[in-house]
Amino acid sequence: MKLSSESKIVVIGVVAGLIGGGVAAGGVTYFSQDDQSSVTTSKTTAVKVKNNNVKGTSSATKAFKKVSGAVVSVINLQKQQSLQSGIYGSTTDSSSSSDSSDLQTASEGSGVIYKKDNDTAYIVTNNHVVADSNAIQVLLSDGTKLTAKLVGTDEQTDLAVLKVSSSKINEVADFADSSKTEAGQSVLAIGSPLGSDYATSVTEGIISATKRQVDATDESGNSLGKATVLQTDAAINPGNSGGPLVNLAGQVVGINSMKLASSEDGTSVEGMGFAIPSNTVVSIINELEKNGKIERPALGVSMVDLSNVSTSDQSNVLHLPSSVSGGVVVVDTEDNSPAANAGLTQYDVITKIDGKRVSNSGDLRDALYKHKIGDSVQLTYYHKGKEKTVTVKLNKSTSSLSSAQ
Numbered sequence: 001m002k003l004s005s006e007s008k009i010v011v012i013g014v015v016a017g018l019i020g021g022g023v024a025a026g027g028v029t030y031f032s033q034d035d036q037s038s039v040t041t042s043k044t045t046a047v048k049v050k051n052n053n054v055k056g057t058s059s060a061t062k063a064f065k066k067v068s069g070a071v072v073s074v075i076n077l078q079k080q081q082s083l084q085s086g087i088y089g090s091t092t093d094s095s096s097s098s099d100s101s102d103l104q105t106a107s108e109g110s111g112v113i114y115k116k117d118n119d120t121a122y123i124v125t126n127n128h129v130v131a132d133s134n135a136i137q138v139l140l141s142d143g144t145k146l147t148a149k150l151v152g153t154d155e156q157t158d159l160a161v162l163k164v165s166s167s168k169i170n171e172v173a174d175f176a177d178s179s180k181t182e183a184g185q186s187v188l189a190i191g192s193p194l195g196s197d198y199a200t201s202v203t204e205g206i207i208s209a210t211k212r213q214v215d216a217t218d219e220s221g222n223s224l225g226k227a228t229v230l231q232t233d234a235a236i237n238p239g240n241s242g243g244p245l246v247n248l249a250g251q252v253v254g255i256n257s258m259k260l261a262s263s264e265d266g267t268s269v270e271g272m273g274f275a276i277p278s279n280t281v282v283s284i285i286n287e288l289e290k291n292g293k294i295e296r297p298a299l300g301v302s303m304v305d306l307s308n309v310s311t312s313d314q315s316n317v318l319h320l321p322s323s324v325s326g327g328v329v330v331v332d333t334e335d336n337s338p339a340a341n342a343g344l345t346q347y348d349v350i351t352k353i354d355g356k357r358v359s360n361s362g363d364l365r366d367a368l369y370k371h372k373i374g375d376s377v378q379l380t381y382y383h384k385g386k387e388k389t390v391t392v393k394l395n396k397s398t399s400s401l402s403s404a405q
Helices: 059-070 083-088 278-291 311-316 361-368
Strands: 007-011 071-079 103-117 120-125 135-139 145-154 159-165 186-191 201-217 223-232 244-247 252-263 273-277 301-305 328-333 349-353 376-383 386-393
Touching: 059 071, 059 103, 059 186, 059 201, 059 244, 071 120, 103 186, 103 252, 120 278, 135 159, 145 278, 159 278, 186 252, 223 252, 223 361, 252 278, 273 278, 301 361, 328 361, 349 361
Parallel strands: none
Antiparallel strands: 007 252, 071 103, 071 135, 103 120, 120 159, 135 145, 145 159, 186 201, 186 244, 201 223, 223 273, 244 252, 252 273, 301 328, 328 349, 349 376, 376 386
16 A cells, blocks of 8 residues: 655655575674773772663563564565566466466565464455565464465455465464554554564564554556554654554554655655554455455545645535535436435535544545445435535445545
8 A cells, every 4th residue: 555645755665676695794893092001000999790770671572572473574576577578568377376486576465373273273464565576475473384375355445454374373463453553652563674583673663643544556557545543753664564563462453564765845854654443354364355345435536635625626626615614516326326326416515424434545445444335324415505414324335535626
């Protein structure tokens, strides 16, 4: 998942070939005083190492030990395009290759084991970590490398589920209720920054915001609407994608997915990482395990937040009363969509769903995604300045709700 709009976003994933080299060891130079300086020596007492009184007792250490065994590196293997195929423009086969010698590491990310079920263990990671893979390997915290099978992916939330043999799996992670997280709460980010050479690295920070809304796009730059994410200042680097954001009880509160690298004007940004909340993660992975894909109810509209519409247009075009301060403007409706069938048209402004106020497209999508296809919802909206209420049957499924640009 990427961010767009007013900020330039880097989606964190490691590309093979960009991790070259190691850490250079610098030489140590000792400087002495001028030769003419006098040196006085005296009998000294040797300094000794004392017991470490905080060994293993800090909350962060306990949390790390509890969950680190369930954190893995995820290796995306892909066929390398030959010189001949590059010249003649032929495409590579997207199916898994039985000959691993044909595959090379294209990128690396992280993941977390969340369930063992008989002979199978399940891992959640980011969709962009495994995108376009021909095969996937998983490196456990003890160095064991396993072949993983893709269970399902969801581009909308940037989540994917893998499965591996459970014979080598000893630990699984627990999910916390992310709705209970608070700004200022301490968290740990665990993963493989810069790839598996730095596997199971841990950084510490706090929750900076609990319901940050960001504009999300797919790999092709198409809008996926608003995403509601946790914001953290724990250091998140390329390769941390798909790894867990953990509270001090050792529970997963989010899956690290992206970071803000710089603003639109090029200003460098630090300490702005984003994680998919665990409540969203649990909902998605349960359905991916069951169906291998996500089917969502949708209204069938393109839309824009009312906050992005000028005050003059709100009055002169939308004919809204001044008392309306939040909502979602319908820019267009798909033919035969639930919204169109219910009578919604261009420039209608949705302000409530099932009686709950809708401030933006994120609110609307979150409310819709609590329902299933076939459910009915009640929409309150303004049509040419007049408030109306209508019941809409969610009988249409689309991949996403798109935000008008």
